Amino acid sequence: DTGVSQDPRHKITKRGQNVTFRCDPISEHNRLYWYRQTLGQGPEFLTYFQNEAQLEKSRLLSDRFSAERPKGSFSTLEIQRTEQGDSAMYLCASSAGAVNEKLFFGSGTQLSVL
Amino acid sequence: GDSVTQMEGPVTLSEEAFLTINCTYTATGYPSLFWYVQYPGEGLQLLLKATKADDKGSNKGFEATYRKETTSFHLEKGSVQVSDSAVYFCALSDHDYKLSFGAGTTVTVRA
Numbered sequence: 284d285t286g287v288s289q290d291p292r293h294k295i296t297k298r299g300q301n302v303t304f305r306c307d308p309i310s311e312h313n314r315l316y317w318y319r320q321t322l323g324q325g326p327e328f329l330t331y332f333q334n335e336a337q338l339e340k341s342r343l344l345s346d347r348f349s350a351e352r353p354k355g356s357f358s359t360l361e362i363q364r365t366e367q368g369d370s371a372m373y374l375c376a377s378s379a380g381a382v383n384e385k386l387f388f389g390s391g392t393q394l395s396v397l
Numbered sequence: 398g399d400s401v402t403q404m405e406g407p408v409t410l411s412e413e414a415f416l417t418i419n420c421t422y423t424a425t426g427y428p429s430l431f432w433y434v435q436y437p438g439e440g441l442q443l444l445l446k447a448t449k450a451d452d453k454g455s456n457k458g459f460e461a462t463y464r465k466e467t468t469s470f471h472l473e474k475g476s477v478q479v480s481d482s483a484v485y486f487c488a489l490s491d492h493d494y495k496l497s498f499g500a501g502t503t504v505t506v507r508a
Contacts, residue, residue: 287440314494325401325486325498326441339495374441385431386496388441 285309287389289375295395296365303361304392308377315358316386317350318374319343326374332358333380365396399424403487403499410477410506418472418502420461420487428489430454430463430470431496435484444472444485477506 288307296302308315313334318326329348330340334355344350347365352358362369372393376386404419422428432444432454445454450465461472470487487499 316494318496323500325488325500326496328495328497331494376441385443385446386441388433390438390440 287375287377287387289373289389289392291392292390293393293395295397297397298367299364301361301363302365302394303359304373304375304394306358306360306375306389308357308375309387310356312377312379312387313355314378314380314384315352316376316378317358317360318376320372320374320391321370329360362394365394367396370394370396399428399489399491399497401487401489401497401499403485404502405500407503407505410504412478412506412508413476414506416472416474416477416481416504418485418487418504420470420472420499422468422470422487422489424468424489424491426491428491430461431488431490432459432461432470432472433486433488433498435486435501437483441486477504479506479508482506 290305316331317329320326330350332352347363350360372391374391376388378384378386400423429448431446433441434444435441445456447454447463453462459474461470482505484501484503486501488496
């Protein structure tokens, strides 16, 4: 069990550019989650996958955001035409999918939009 | 919607002091309640949980009791150590897949 890994750890980009983050969950976990955390706040739910199916998206996830989990393993989160307000820590988590199962979080990708 | 309010920090304590972090929640249903902890340089990890009223979650000397009558889930530890320095998040889940987090409380324990 190597835990949830996220890449990159840090990303600095200019406003208007596209960025993509990757998350590798714990291998036997069928649920994968994306959260966003800004300074001084707790994580906010963005979206989650059961295997390859995206089952819910938060209203926080504008049309510029898209997430995929093509083979039910790793996931990518893409932000198009980044804005300064997108600057945040993007957290990925996974779980085995049982009710109230604990989530295993990665260390996150810190995005800074200049 | 569902929400969690937790005690603002930062909190600074001496080793062996008693720690309490208050957490109250608002939910339409019967949520499960959690405390997650983030140690410096690490990802969030589950500290303890309680899934129904009057349940007590415990781990690493920390405890929290699910109080439906006061909609609270306060975290306590009787004697903190320097290694307990971290950010603590209270959270609830009204569905089994979505957590709503509080803003976090930074705790620093001094030797």
